Structure formats: C-alpha cells, structure tokens
Amino acid sequence: MVDVSKHFGGIFALNKVSFALRRGSITSLIGPNGAGKTTLINVVTGIYTADEGGIHFQGKDVFGLSAHLVASKGIGRTFQLEELFGSLTVIENAMAGCHVNSQSRMISCGFSLPSARKEEKRIRNEAMENLVLVGLEKRALDPISKLPLGERKLVGIARALSMKPTLLMLDEPVGGLAAHEIKKLVDLIHTLLSKGLTILIVEHNMPFVMSLSEKVIVLDEGSKIAEGPPEEVRRDDEVIKAYLGEEVSDESHSGP
C-alpha cells in the first residue's frame, strides 16, 4: 500500500499512508479515535475509493476496484459493529461468506438443479467447518439476535473465513469482550496464523495488540507516525505522546 490518501471534505482521514504486510504475519493498526484506522480498512476493501495512491495485493493492483471484486481477490474482513445478516441464522451467515467461492445462478438455484444442490451441500460443510473452528457449531441454527456480543464477533470471523481469504482484517475484534473470550480469540488467531493467513488487526486493547503482533503501525490524524515491532513502538516518543500517554489511565480497567 503506497501513499494512500482519503479526505472527506477538507479533512484528511488518511494522509499518504504507506505500509506493507508480510505474508503469514500479524500486523496491528493502532491509534486514537478518529485516527483513520477503520477508514484505512474501508479503503483497502473498496468500500471507499481513495483519492490517490496505490494498493497492491499479491502482485495485483486492487486500487479503485469495487468492494465485491476486492473480496473475490481474497481479502476478508470483520466489522467494528459486526454488521451481521440479521435475517439469516448463524450458519447461513457463514454460508453467505462462501459467496465468492461458489457459482450457482438464479435459474439453477430456483429450480433446485442437482448442480446447485451439490454446491449448497459443499457450502454448508465449509461453513460448518468454520463454525467448528471458532467454536460456534452448537449455535449453527440460532438466529443472530439470540447471540451475545462475543459470539457475534466470532460469527463475523467465521463469515470472513468462509471467503477463504489470504488476508483477514479484523476491525476491533476484542472490543467489549470479557477476559476469557479474549483468551479464546487469541488462540483462534494463532490457529489461523498456522494456516498461513495474513492478519491485520485494528484494536484499542494494548496488551492484546502488544502480545500478538509481529509489527505495529500507529496512525494519528490520518498519518502514519510509527511502524515497527511492538517493543520498539512502545518506546517511540511520538507514539507515547499521541496515543499511549493519554490512554494509560484507561488501560488499567480495559485490559484483561
């Protein structure tokens, strides 16, 4: 990702931000509220189109592509506010994630042709595997509204995993979770990493970020102010001033 900028009106949400993600690593994106973290994810996934810059993914240019095309290139994401499909059940949400790796069209679906039924079966199995992975197999047939927050976040991850992504972006995955849920999530992320996924995490929870990440990128007011291994970033003066300094008092009760 090179020199990406995005502004809304006169405000720069992202100002010439550049970074690279190493395949199979965990990178975290941190910064105070309004630093442009979520905007950055939205720009990468094509929800917003950046004003300038370039985005390359696995050697291909994905800058300016529509969101559904970016998704088909293997970039999956979750949302800060879950954005689950409330009219579908848990497993159907995961199955909706299989959209990119299935083909059945309207006619074959409507007449329930053998090809569509076969694909449906495959999708259901794949979705179930991902629910098992996140530990929600017992909730498969429940509607989304019955699930507590922690489980909803996991449904979001299962849905993104069903896309068989090579890059997974998690937008505040531990926000509002209890300590034991966070521990489970850390285990899950390690499992995903062992499967070769590249993971980008946007998060406020410092202990979570620092223990997990190989690299940390710090954004402030749309600009990148630091990038490096967690220990290095933790010692960076500018970072402390912009972010950690004012958040220390919060940390005592937000951390696990």
Place this chain on the structure above:
Amino acid sequence: MKPIRKILHGWCFIVIAIGILPFVVPGLYMHYITGVMCFIAMYGALALGMGVLLEQAGLFSLAHPSWFGIGAYITGILAMRGIPSIAAIIIAAISVAFLAYIIGAPLLRLKGYYLACATFALLLIVDITIPQLGSLTGGHDGLLGIPPLSIAGFVLKGDFHFYYLTWGLCLGTLWFLSNLMRSRFGRAIKSFNDSEVASKSVGVNVSGYKLQVFILTAVMASFVGSFFCFYIRYANPLMFGFPLMVELVTMMIVGGGKTLYGPLLGSFVILWVREIIHIYLGKVLPVMNAQIDATFFGVIIVVILIFMPGGLAGWLDQLIQAGRKVRERFARA
C-alpha cells in the same frame, strides 16, 4: 430429517386440497368458487413476487402492477394478431425483462422512499400511456376479444381449466421462490437488505443482484399478466395501475410479507373477504362500489397492523411455536 418430512407433508396437503377442490364443492357453486380461486391464484402469484422484492430484498418498488399490465397487453395484442399463445407469452416475458433491465439499471441506484417515489411515477406513466396508444391498445376500452389460450391445438378456457393453470403457476412460483430464497442467490438478496456494506465485503455484487431480482419479479408478473388476459379474454387499463398496487400492498400486509407464503395467504383472505362483503353488504347498502371496498381494506389494514404486526403468516408462525412449546411441556410431564 424429520422436519423436512413434515414440511413435505404440509406441502402435499395443500396441493391435494387445491387439486380436489373443484370436485368437492357443490355443482351449483363450482363456477363461482373456482372463478374466485383463479383470481386468488393470480393475485397471489403477483403478491408473492412483490413480497420477495419489497420484504426480502428491501427494494421498495411500487411498479409491480405495471409489469403485470405490460405483460397482459403485449400478450393480448400478439394473440389478437394470430401469434400462437405460447409464443405471445414468451415474447411478452422477454419484452418485460428488457424493459425492466433498461428501467431498473438507473432506478435501482435509488434507495428506500426515493425508489418508491420513482417507481410510483413509473406506475403512473404506464397507467396513462397505455390508453393513449390508440388502436394498438384499444384506448380506454382496452383490448376486446382476445382469443382463448391454446397449447398445441388444445384450447384452454373456462374456470375449470384455468383453475388448474393458474394454481399451477402460483404454486410453481412459490416453489421457485422458496428454493431461491434458501439458496446462494437468496442469501445474497437478504444480505444486502440487512447490511449492504457487509454484503459487498463478502463479495456480493449488490447492484447486479438488485437488478436480477427486479427483472425476475417483473418477468413473473408478466407471466401472471399473460394468463390473466387469456382468462378474462380482455385487457383494460383499469385492471392494473394504482388500485392494483394498493390491493397488492394490502395482501402483503395482511398475509405478512416477512414470510414467503404470506402474500399468497393475504390474497386468499382479501379476495374472499371482499366476496363476502359484496354478498352480504350488497343486500344492506344501496350502492356497492370501489370506495366501499377501499374503506373496508383500510379498516382491515389498521386492525391487522395493530393486532398482528407480522400479518396472518407471522401470527400463524407464533401459534405453531406456542403449540410446540405446549406439546413439549406435556411430553416432559
């Protein structure tokens, strides 16, 4: 496996009930009842498509009756010029698909009430234009003397034939749509209704799917229009347009648009209630006209919205669930 068998049983029961109805009603009422049932099937099929479009896909298009009317008119005009019935039906469907594509592509960029306004304008435009086309559409008199439906030399006319034709079409539509909504296509449609941004992020081409479901329901409406004009053997500007739109929305609300079969249930209830009102109130009131109909529908909508916000289908689902709970409690005791 058990629930699937149960659903199958329910389906079979309804299909058999519809299949034997003309044979079990007293001969005296046969024509009357099958006649009303034909209209229920056709309006039901229309309402089913509209239900999917409005409630499942969240596309608030009010132009549904236009596709029905255009389909009916094209079929009628072609049939009167000696084109075989099947060819006329197919040409009408293809023309409607083409029109829906041209109109849907720009209009579906709108959302919510804006889409409703634009499609409402479309409804009025079609309503006004068709009578103005002079000899082609027969002006305000409409098309008179449409030949009967003939398939491979076999002429189909009258209530009895059309009873099976229209219910075949209606249940076929229900079957197709229920398959569709439980598939990849259906999940894509429901997903952008729930969260467009998440839908895009899992790779759903949202604008493409909106256009597809818009065209699909338009073509379904065109098929109903074709059968409609072959059944009543004329086409008239009054039979679609604003009043039909109101009627379809009423059916959706009364039946419950959140479930797939709700609009069909609504069609059944609304048309029979109207018949009953006509029979009994016709004796009491000096005049019986569309305004009195509309008043009754207004009252029904208000009552349903207050006491059964999910419509009859939602209410039935609640009853079934409550029944299941009671049974479980007995089983445990």
